[in-house]
Amino acid sequence: MGKNLYSKVFDAHVVRTLPSGQYQILIGLHLIHEVTSPQAFEMIADRKLNVAFPGRTFATVDHIIPTSSQSRPFADHVAEEMMQHLERNARRYGIRFFSPDKGENGIVHVVGPERGLTQPGMTICCGDSHTSTHGAFGALAFGIGTSQIRDVLATQTLSMGRLKVRKIVINGQLNRAVGAKDVALYIINKLGVNGGVGYAYEFSGDVCASFNMEERMTLCNMSIEGGARCGYINPDQKTFDYLKGREFAPTGAAWDCAVRDWAAICSDSDATWDDVVAFNAKDIEPMVTWGINPGQSVNVNGKVPVAAGLPQEAAKAILDACSYMGLKENEAILGRKIDVAFIGSCTNGRLTDFAEAVACIQKHNLKVNKSVHALAVPGSVSVRDQLVERGWDKVLAAAGFDFREPGCSMCLAMNPDKLVGNQVCASTSNRNFKGRQGSPSGRTHLMSPVMVTLAAAHGCIVDARDF
Amino acid sequence: MADLTRTCITGYGLPLKDNDVDTDRIIPARYLMTVVFDGLGDHVFEDDRRQLTHEGKCHPFDDPRFRKAKILVVNKNFGCGSSREHAPQAIMRWGIEAIIGESFAEIFFGNCLMIGIPCVTAKDTEIAALQELLEAKPDAEVCLNIEAQTILADRKYYTAGIPSGARSQFLEGTWDSTAELLEGATLVAAKAKSLSYFCGYIK
Numbered sequence: 001m002g003k004n005l006y007s008k009v010f011d012a013h014v015v016r017t018l019p020s021g022q023y024q025i026l027i028g029l030h031l032i033h034e035v036t037s038p039q040a041f042e043m044i045a046d047r048k049l050n051v052a053f054p055g056r057t058f059a060t061v062d063h064i065i066p067t068s069s070q071s072r073p074f075a076d077h078v079a080e081e082m083m084q085h086l087e088r089n090a091r092r093y094g095i096r097f098f099s100p101d102k103g104e105n106g107i108v109h110v111v112g113p114e115r116g117l118t119q120p121g122m123t124i125c126c127g128d129s130h131t132s133t134h135g136a137f138g139a140l141a142f143g144i145g146t147s148q149i150r151d152v153l154a155t156q157t158l159s160m161g162r163l164k165v166r167k168i169v170i171n172g173q174l175n176r177a178v179g180a181k182d183v184a185l186y187i188i189n190k191l192g193v194n195g196g197v198g199y200a201y202e203f204s205g206d207v208c209a210s211f212n213m214e215e216r217m218t219l220c221n222m223s224i225e226g227g228a229r230c231g232y233i234n235p236d237q238k239t240f241d242y243l244k245g246r247e248f249a250p251t252g253a254a255w256d257c258a259v260r261d262w263a264a265i266c267s268d269s270d271a272t273w274d275d276v277v278a279f280n281a282k283d284i285e286p287m288v289t290w291g292i293n294p295g296q297s298v299n300v301n302g303k304v305p306v307a308a309g310l311p312q313e314a315a316k317a318i319l320d321a322c323s324y325m326g327l328k329e330n331e332a333i334l335g336r337k338i339d340v341a342f343i344g345s346c347t348n349g350r351l352t353d354f355a356e357a358v359a360c361i362q363k364h365n366l367k368v369n370k371s372v373h374a375l376a377v378p379g380s381v382s383v384r385d386q387l388v389e390r391g392w393d394k395v396l397a398a399a400g401f402d403f404r405e406p407g408c409s410m411c412l413a414m415n416p417d418k419l420v421g422n423q424v425c426a427s428t429s430n431r432n433f434k435g436r437q438g439s440p441s442g443r444t445h446l447m448s449p450v451m452v453t454l455a456a457a458h459g460c461i462v463d464a465r466d467f
Numbered sequence: 468m469a470d471l472t473r474t475c476i477t478g479y480g481l482p483l484k485d486n487d488v489d490t491d492r493i494i495p496a497r498y499l500m501t502v503v504f505d506g507l508g509d510h511v512f513e514d515d516r517r518q519l520t521h522e523g524k525c526h527p528f529d530d531p532r533f534r535k536a537k538i539l540v541v542n543k544n545f546g547c548g549s550s551r552e553h554a555p556q557a558i559m560r561w562g563i564e565a566i567i568g569e570s571f572a573e574i575f576f577g578n579c580l581m582i583g584i585p586c587v588t589a590k591d592t593e594i595a596a597l598q599e600l601l602e603a604k605p606d607a608e609v610c611l612n613i614e615a616q617t618i619l620a621d622r623k624y625y626t627a628g629i630p631s632g633a634r635s636q637f638l639e640g641t642w643d644s645t646a647e648l649l650e651g652a653t654l655v656a657a658k659a660k661s662l663s664y665f666c667g668y669i670k
Contacts, residue, residue, distance in 0.1 A: 015655050016651055020631075020636045020641060026658045026659060028662065039504055082500070145581060148577070150645060155652065155655060157651065194543070229573050257663065293547075435514050436496075
């Protein structure tokens with residue numbers, strides 16, 4: 001009987017079964033950043049341990065780095081301290097650090113793939129839940145906490161149980177102005193924010209096959225928002241073409257062997273999954289979150305739900321969200337006024353995300369509405385350089401976007417890019433929890449890059465299909 | 468050497484009623500700007516607490532009746548959101564030693580395990596009953612028995628669920644995993660050699 005990709009990759013990395021019944025799993029690639037690593041390095045130093053495989057460990061700085069000036073020392077002294085800890089630890093243990101001083105930095109889940117570090121068939125972990133992004137390459141990639149970072153540093157392994165696998169098939173062709181972000185939000189809407197708990201998600205079907213690697217990354221990135229520990233897409237020729245020639249991709253005879261190995265880890269045609277869910281591409285419309293978790297979403301011409309008639313828990317969830325977001329039940333989301341627009345993050349901070357925004361700006365000669373503050377934050381120095389090469393930084397700036405240096409920026413409240421008061425933000429990021437974007441009363445609406453671009457121009461949420 | 472086994476946790480309970488309580492609420496992101504975990508206990512649920520105080524209400528973590536609680540009782544999908552260990556660390560450093568809930572986000576569950584905090588599940592009706600009991604009788608002692616998988620409160624028993632792997636780790640004290648994983652070092656080296664990308668592809 002055939003195996004799915006999860007089983008093939010998991011089984012290939014099992015070192016042994018532990019007395020608890022969990023497995024000791026070898027980690028192929030360990031990505032670290034400045035927020036979740038300092039305590040882990042402290043813990044291994046305390047126990048007088050070394051880093052087991054420094055050559056399989058790579059660091060970058062993304063959460064706390066300012067996106068205005070990245071010159072040192074950083075204005076925030078804690079940010080500077082965290083940066084210095086990472087520099088010291090990287091130096092001490094011989095870990096490659098993609099640092100701003102070398103012009104190599106970026107969001108960890110943008111940097112890994114663009115350097116060719118992320119490859120099919122690997123196990124990949126990082127102290128950040130959006131590590132699921134790397135599953136786009138057919139890897140098992142998942143987020144871990146600081147104590148697990150300690151274990152990976154010291155042993156290059158983790159204790160883990162086996163997940164169940166849910167295959168999500170989306171066939172057909174997406175409608176115009178509907179993209180990977182909408183697909184991700186649609187799935188979370190249908191399956192729930194905890195629908196994936198205990199599962200790895202295998203995304204498959206016509207739509208995934210049609211996606212480029214960056215779109216696949218957007219989809220896998222959001223797996224965790226649906227509760228899944230990881231999400232992946234079977235590698236194919238697009239995967240191999242993306243990797244060829246990148247810094248850490250193999251070359252020559254090694255390349256040929258690698259491609260053969262990579263093709264072999266795809267789910268077999270007679271593989272089985274714990275369950276299978278199917279969706280139709282044509283049912284997916286541009287999506288917008290209205291509430292305070294990524295599952296509280298509607299399509300753009302939809303309305304905030306009504307609490308009456310629903311079970312108590314569901315009713316309370318709607319009322320709480322409406323109260324926080326300043327929305328009424330049954331209110332249309334179209335026309336919702338915004339104060340801030342943000343294009344960036346590990347979800348939508350790559351070249352093709354900005355291509356979508358720039359195409360829209362140029363087609364309609366858009367200018368950011370004078371009531372809106374709009375930020376365009378490239379996901380890495382490499383993405384930034386590619387935008388500049390194409391003159392797109394100038395297009396974005398001329399349209400009224402504040403074009404920034406790379407970092408996590410306004411996705412989360414750990415650098416100076418924050419909402420103020422109860423500002424409403426149209427955002428390409430991945431979480432709309434209360435207070436997520438830096439103000440305890442700030443409001444977030446998640447959507448795709450083209451939807452954020454149009455919202456920035458109109459000062460309110462509009463339907464991308466009308467443009 | 469500290470006793471790492473977790474067989475039975477006994478203490479006062481703290482009911483926290485809400486579903487989908489995410490890590491940004493458990494510990495606001497501004498408190499992740501730190502190189503140590505010390506002091507996080509002071510800031511647990513800070514924004515929620517401030518908001519309720521502002522409205523003239525009292526968050527359970529501010530309620531003097533629950534000030535000595537060791538066992539947190541929650542609802543569905545507790546700890547969803549980030550993989551940041553700062554969330555369980557903040558809860559632990561406030562004084563909580565175990566969490567009973569309808570369900571937990573997976574990474575959160577794993578992070579609690581890594582720091583020796585059992586997360587056990589119970590049915591929604593039993594959680595509701597426990598939370599009501601604690602509201603009415605904050606001094607009721609709660610005893611969570613990991614071995615027997617039971618909760619005893621106010622002379623009534625409830626069933627506690629915990630996956631067998633996690634349960635073993637708590638009972639044996641092997642949740643502090645580094646030493647055990649280090650024992651596999653020779654096998655790890657051999658496994659690494661068997662994976663092509665570990666050897667042939669690294670520049």
